[in-house]
Amino acid sequence: MLSLNQSPSKLKWFVILFASLIGLASLYYTNELVDSLADREQEQIDLVAKAQELVVQVEDSLMLNFLVTSILQGNQSIPMIIADGEGNPSESRNIKFKKNATEEEKDNILREYLTSMKAARSPIEVKVSEEWKYYIYYENSTLLTQLKYFPYAQLSLIAVFLIFAYFLFSSSRRAEQNRVWVGLAKETAHQLGTPLSALMAWVEYFRADQSVEEEILQEIEKDIARLTMITGRFSSIGSIPDLNSENVLEVVEGVTEYLKKRISTKVKLTIRASKNAKLYALINKPLFEWVIENICKNAVDAMTETGGKGSITLFFSSDRSQKQLILDITDTGKGIPQSQIKTVFRPGFTTKKRGWGLGLTLARRIVEQYHNGKISVLKSEVGKGTTFRIILATSE
The missing domain is CATH 3.30.450 (Beta-Lactamase)
Incomplete structure (x- = not known):
């Protein structure tokens, strides 16, 4: 067919x-x-x-x-x-x-x-x-x-048909893309399962060797735990996640602490929050961590043209009237041209030589479909940097 x-x-x-x-x-x-x-x-x-x-x-x-x-x-x-x-x-x-x-x-x-x-x-x-x-x-x-105006009524019906057909094809295309992504994610999680089990066994093997420093094994265990969590993320794609009231500031701090040890020391990660900001929201912690990690890693990659040097600032604020938690993530990377801002969340968009261009697409899906929030490019200027904005409903 x-x-x-x-x-x-x-x-x-x-x-x-x-x-x-x-x-x-x-x-x-x-x-x-x-x-x-x-x-x-x-x-x-x-x-x-x-x-x-x-x-x-x-x-x-x-x-x-x-x-x-x-x-x-x-x-x-x-x-x-x-x-x-x-x-x-x-x-x-x-x-x-x-x-x-x-x-x-x-x-x-x-x-x-x-x-x-x-x-x-x-x-x-x-x-x-x-x-x-x-x-x-x-x-x-x-x-x-009546006959004189009939063709215009008919053209209106044809226009309605075209609009309906457009939305039908678009929804069909999105549905098929979603099935591909879900299948790819679950297959990736399945393939990661076997080497993860082997890595955990190797850690226990090396722990028996007194010549291997315990600190090294602990770091390896952290990475294995991280891979296990990522595997869980992939396997949960396509399923409705459980949302819990979390302190989003603490969640983001956990992500940035992990990233600081794994990105260039030339990049400075800073978290700030406005006074009396509402910081609790209903989120799925592993999936939301994935969003923050994706955006921050993209920001680090965007600093390659400046010698890998720059800063990433995560600023928390809230809109009390709308009961919204706002997180602005600002980097000092190369920025996004105005002509591309509307396409950054589309599948396949990437400015890197290698990459599938799915990171921001998945980030948008997680924020908007799973958390009923919003994610957008607040502002961007070529040569100066980009600010992404995430809006979540507060749970306080």
Whole structure:
């Protein structure tokens, strides 16, 4: 079965082209019908005008009866008003009046119709004699008016169809991407399980050797514990995580303490918090640590052009009115061009020579889908650095 995502771009343009052709064909054909019907209505009104002139001239009662019943009264659709030269209506056809309308109300309605009819087209003059003439005013029938606007309604429906199709393809593509990421993450966790078990066994083996320093083994155990936690993170992707009320400042401090020993000493990590900031939020600690670690590691990588030297500042504040905890992570790296800011969270975006470009995508998924928060690029300037902002609901 052909997946919708194997050639989404071609499929998208095919749907747009197909819908556009339908719309143009419908618009063209309907306009042809409208023009044809308008010509027929014009001919019918002309015929009515000629019949009006003949009514006075014809002496044959049978012919007169034919003219009145077949031509004058045969108009059952075109709104028409007969008025004198001063604009006083005397007769009308196919004009709708409200029920139980008085003669005065009917006269006012006819005069309103006359005003709109005059603005639309010139009346047809009916010359009965040299001294007597009157005018026939008319407008498009209801059918013609509906047919005239039908293609625009149809185009609107086509536009709705295109929007629906776009969201259908987009959601389908995202769903398939999510399945790929979840499968990749769980397979990675599964593959890490075996070497982790072996590493733990090697630690116990080396501990039996008195020549191996205990401090070294403890650091190895910390890294194994870290790998075990990362494996747990990968295996939990695709599942709904448990959220607990945590002191986010303490969680972030734990991440930065771990990172300080594993990143360049030229990079300074600093944590600050505004006075009386609300620091508790409902989070999944392992997953949120992953977010902070990803952003900080990206910031360290962004400092390669400055010789690996710079600073990362994590600043906590809160919006009491909105009950929000705000964490701004600012680095002094190379910055992100304005043209790329909107794409940094998309899968595959990376400025590194090596990398899959999934770190920030996963960070956004964790913050927004699992924690109902928000993550964004607050500001960035090429050559000066970038600030990411994370917003969480406080639990205090």
